[in-house]
Amino acid sequence: MLRNIILQILQFFYQPFSKVMPWQTFRYLACGGGNTVLDICLYYVCYNFVLHQQMVHLGPVSMSAHIAALFMSMAVTFPTGFLLSKYVVFSESNLRGRVQLFRYFMLVGICIVLNYLLMKIFVDQLHFYATVGKICTTALVVTFSYLTQKKFTFKVKQQA
Known part of the structure; x- marks a missing residue:
């Protein structure tokens, strides 16, 4: 059901681009672009508001906040990117x-x-x-x- 909603929204926005790129390429750019925006927003929130730009100490290992925020945002955007690719972009x-x-x-x-x-x-x-x-x-x-x-x-x- 969610897949169909996403495809309907993408189809609506695809019309102006239909003469310059294939449907699959548009889906890839839209889903990848959306996932990238999500990644940047999550990174910003994690770095500034969750980690407060401070080092992260995991037992004997310490990690800078910008690297920890990268992993935190990837924990969300890796699965969303995979699911969008699997079910929306390359569903065949x-x-x-x-x-x-x-x-x-x-x-x-x-x-x-x-x-x-x-x-x-x-x-x-x-x-x-x-x-x-x-x-x-x-x-x-x-x-x-x-x-x-x-x-x-x-x-x-x-x-x-």
């Missing part, structure tokens, strides 16, 4: 759910590493302004993520 996939989840987990890990490496290249090596480097990094990582999810994580297996 016939792979088992646990296979999709494992592949999605691997992809998120790769995207985190790609974000880090590309930012180091664009900002530290090529001397881009940080914001320009972030825009370039995001464009590359989002493209990589979409293609990987479509062709690997949520692919449609051909029936024998």
Whole structure:
């Protein structure tokens, strides 16, 4: 039921974009964009109001607030991102759910590493302004993520 509501809302907003991008790409951008906004909002709340920008002490391990907030926001946005991808964006996939989840987990890990490496290249090596480097990094990582999810994580297996 929730899936149908989300799809109806997306269909309403898709009309102006229907001539420039496929329906699946629009769903991916809308769901991923929404999940990204949720991630940023959760990060902000966790960092500023839950952790009060203070170190987090977990027994013998201490973690800076900005890293702890990252993990806290990911605890929500990882499952929401997976569920939106599985049921709204790539619902035609016939792979088992646990296979999709494992592949999605691997992809998120790769995207985190790609974000880090590309930012180091664009900002530290090529001397881009940080914001320009972030825009370039995001464009590359989002493209990589979409293609990987479509062709690997949520692919449609051909029936024998």
